[in-house]
Amino acid sequence: MKRFYHVVAIPIRIVLNNFGDYNETGMMYVLKENEEKVKEAVKRNPFSPVDLVQPLCIRANQGDTVEILFENKIQYATGMHFHEADYDVLDSDGANVGFNPSSLADPGKKILYRLQFHHEGVAIFSDLGNPDSSDEGTSINGLFGALFIEKRGSSWTDPETGGPLNSGMFADVHHPFAPSFREYAFIFHDEMSTKDITGNRPLDPVTNQERESTHAINYRYEPVQNRQKLIEEGVVCADCEGEEVHHDSWVFGDPATPIFRGYKGDPAKFRLVHAGVKETHVFHYHAHSFFRDPLNTDSDVFDAISVSPQNWYTIDTLYGLGSLVGAFGDFIIHCHLYPHFGVGMWAINRVFDTLQDGSQCYPNGVPIKALRPLPDRPCPPKPTKEKPGFPNFIPGKVGCKAPRPPLGIVGGRGLTELERNAAVPTARPGAVFTDPCIIEDNPEVQEINVSLIEIPIVYNSHGWNDPKGRIYVRDEDLEDVLAGRKQPEPLILHMNAGTCLAVNFTNRLPEVAGGDAFQLVTRAYETSFHVHFVKFDVLVSDGANVGWNYDSSVLPGEAIRYEYFADVELKAWFFHDHLFASYHQQHGVFGSTVVHSRFSTVLDPRTGEEVEVGSQVTVTHPLIPDYRDFVLMVQDFALLFDENGCPLNPPEFPGSQDDPGLFAVNYRNEPLQFRLGEDCDPAYSFSSFVNGDPFTPILYCYEGDPIRIRILQGAQEESHSFNVHGLRWKKERPDVETEFQAQEHIGISESFTFEMEVPRSGDYLWTFETEEDLWNGCWGLIRAFDEEVDFLIPLPDQPSPPQRTNPLPVCTGEPPAPAECVEVDAPLDAPVRVFHIVAFQIPILYSKWGENDPFGIIFALKEDMDDILCGRKSPQPLILRATQGEMVEVHLTSFLEFDKFPFPDGIWPYPPVKEQAFYPPSVRISLHPQLIQYDVKSSAGETVGFNPDQTAGPGETVIYRWYVDVQVGACGIWDMADIRNHRSLGTYGTFIAEGRGTKFLDPKTRKPAVNTSENIILQHPFLPERREFVLIMFDGARLEDKEGCVIIDPVDGILTGVDPDELDDLVDTYDNGSRGFNYRTERLINRLRKHPVLKDLFSSRVHGDPSTPVFEAYPGDPITIRLLNPSERRRAHSFHLHGHYWNTDDKDIFSQVKSHEDHIVLGHARDLDIHYGAGSFFNFPGDYMYRSGNMRWDLEQGMWGIIRVHKNKKKHLPALKNRKEIK
């Protein structure tokens, strides 16, 4: 089918909420038919939000051809670049890339884009005419939208009128065979320049400083700071503090952000889009769950998911609205990053239990808009006087805080008549209007008594501490914890699937929290136990105060009962307080409950006694293999003081959300600054021989034990990258067809379970590995014993470990000796591939514009060292290839010289980290690989725990033996000898595990390729030839310009400069450093200075090709991109290749298809098998840009390049065999 949309880009004043916060430089895409209407409405309503001012959402079906007539009314050239689409890149790319003709529209001009869509999902569109990341850019100002690609044969109607719908954020989508569903556009965007109604920068009424930058949904946000002003002025709820009523419609009425409306049980899909420029947000949906991949019922189940700029997900709500138990009420959906949540990045999913025909009102008199039932669903009952339906049976008072729930609070009230009419027959404390446990006949009930207390917590052996730690404890453990007999750790509860859990929660916090260098005095007087994942009555057991629901929290000294049902094995669910979370979650107010399979028994791993709490337990089961279960909860914004009471990394002013404090795991950390040893050599920082075991968790098991690691993030704002060295797990745990991984990005509230076996004894490093996290102590060990120890019971179904014959190793203060024997479990006849690798210092030229690193450190083949030193070969990140079944022997030699380091004094100033400290450069080097097999005691490429030394000093050679048991594709490799002084200089690369029998050919000569080339042809006897392009994304580089001045990226690369007022808090530590691909960068600022025309920035006709790799192919050539990030910073990146797409799991052909890779941080390693080959579905020739989706601050800082698809045969590029003839 052919569809046509006439879209206009217009400047528009965007009013973001009812308080009149606005963006005067706003821009939007709008259908031509609405252009005048929206302009007129904005003119008439300059201070209030206008409905039509919304991101453009249009729809098409899979297989449709869509023509977009784009008309530009912005004062410079703009366009519409569509993701997930097939099109002729020469006329419909919506950009001006390489040698393509420009497909941007000049001011006042029109251009026709012709697109086809071949997979269901979301096609984000945005502008690339002005890639400026500053407040002047287009994406930051709202020039984005989405085209939703529906199943073939779908149609859509207006949910209010049932009439036809050309555009809009909400639609009811219908299909001849599939159920109708509610479709909700949920578009995150960030950093939009915003003023308050007076035209000034918005202030926080508590700190009197500027509030956080804008974090919005669909051009709307609802900051707590605005609502707080009404409390301060005595307009509403005079006895309230602010945060606890931030989402309370009883106090403030409904927010300006979208209310996603539906009826109980309606199928619903949120089209989650990140159209913003910078942050990786976490979408969290209360009381509902969804598959990570909606096309794969074996994929992981989530209720919170991270999303990076320009990426998208379909959140296909499992069981429909209200989830399995048929709950109704207000379900908040929000970015879980607290500073974003606080500043207004939240919305409500309102699930009605009665028909809304437009005749009803909310309690504050605002009419409830009509909502048509879905045509294939039963019509909900009409509201009656006795049963008015949600929210009108709730006995609240407008202008005051929401009422407390009936029955649940100990000593609290009973039901009113209207409440009794609305209640289920089995109404009881914690389950009044929905019975979560009725799903199963007579389920087991587990009752747990939990309190929230304040207690000082010491985070490490150097006395770093949080004097105001706040933690959940079981009431039974209260005395022991308060008396210091039990060490504080996050409360980890264990339960089995099919259990009904009753939690009796007591608030034992003081009514007022004191102030200090980090925070102001706050009356954090009510708290709760808010849960994720499990099923419950949202009105009374949400542990929150949302919309027109009850406030299900309690005051100090009060207790409340909540009830939940775990229907299936739900991995680890997160819990925390939802009333003053921004104030105190980073003090430790978080925990988790692990839902094991039914019939599991949870044991204390030391004594074998049955337990129900603990972050390290042993689980036995009559049928499935027994396992060790470990929970790691990472936290940032940990507000710590040193042993002398000095604040560590305090903010500029108390109450600031500008990245205060440090990092920890399970209330512990082990900063590397304390682990230099007597020799002051960073190479032994992780060695327990030199420094003893870390203070952080050591996860105990025996060789061969199955283990499950649950990782969650407890606090508060930032991305983290979890890596386990020497082990790997399946990405989608229930699925056989899925790729292996050894790294996972995580944001707050996300929960992952990784299941694996520990094949050999030794110490395995687990770490949240970005440089700043690791530096500040987010690491620990998995210790697998080869012989029995008296503090760990063997797993009952595993062979007993042998009796101990050797004493356990102890700290000696001395570096360990190298491994005596280096062996790997490989077949005796496995072919051996030997690499002689050297690490040495050499200046690296990063671009044709002169950016360079005079202190570069690279890994290279020994045979290439002289050529590189003489300039005959350019330095590039080390790429090694081997094929499945091969044993790889690496001989690594260090040629590092201490005097060649930029900061031999041991203070590395830029890119910076929090808690700077002395850490002199190491001249030792190592090489750690992901995903392949080796013995961690000899070949992990790091000196960890009580393992032998695996680093090489100057002139020394260390040998590693690795076995490629599986064709895992791209694996990161990097140095672990000195993560502070080496990584920024280039000590990383990739190891690629190719298929058995693969030969590597040079794409120019078709002769055997140099193994380390970034661009080769893979030749295989059974498979078509493929081109393999390697893209090693890096960040955190310390580059100098051609004058020898250090480049302070990202600030130095911002196209239109930075307002000096904003400079101080514009970037976080982890934003710093230069970036690009394969030791190369193409910063746009150089291009702009030479030719100051924004629309030509990516044009090769004007600027020549970029310095970053330009890969070449012919139309239809099969392509695999090996995409990795082995570098160092914590800011997550994304990756998009124009006009192409691939399976999101390269081992599962039924997995979702996307043109985007999400949240790329250290350890990310993926293999992108491009569908239909070069030029995608139509095999169109032209220049296709690959790039980061982060407009702030990747694209203009050089993270982009080109894949060039030639129409005609080129002399330097022989065609692949078996491809059609190229003329």
Place this chain on the structure above:
Amino acid sequence: MKENNLLTEINIPSNNDIHDEALINEFVNGVGKNVFILTPSYPFVFIGRIIDVVGDHVVVDVKVTTIGELENRNWSIHIHQIEVFYIEEKGMPKIPELKVDI
């Protein structure tokens, strides 16, 4: 072209028939005994007592499956969809008793 009888000749009962019948008999002989069954389709696991065999379906009084909602009822399971089974015999290992015991 001359027909190759070796390829077209069909013997009845075929090896598959014999195999299928033997499986059915195994369940017929197990009526009244406890059984453990794995199937590739939901809900994957069945533990209970064999009540009857009807055609090529075994009727099991299922005490345990993966989730509680589907237990304590008779399940009719297509024998040829069963991937793994174990019928409890005297002197052989007992099927674990799965108890909810928290």
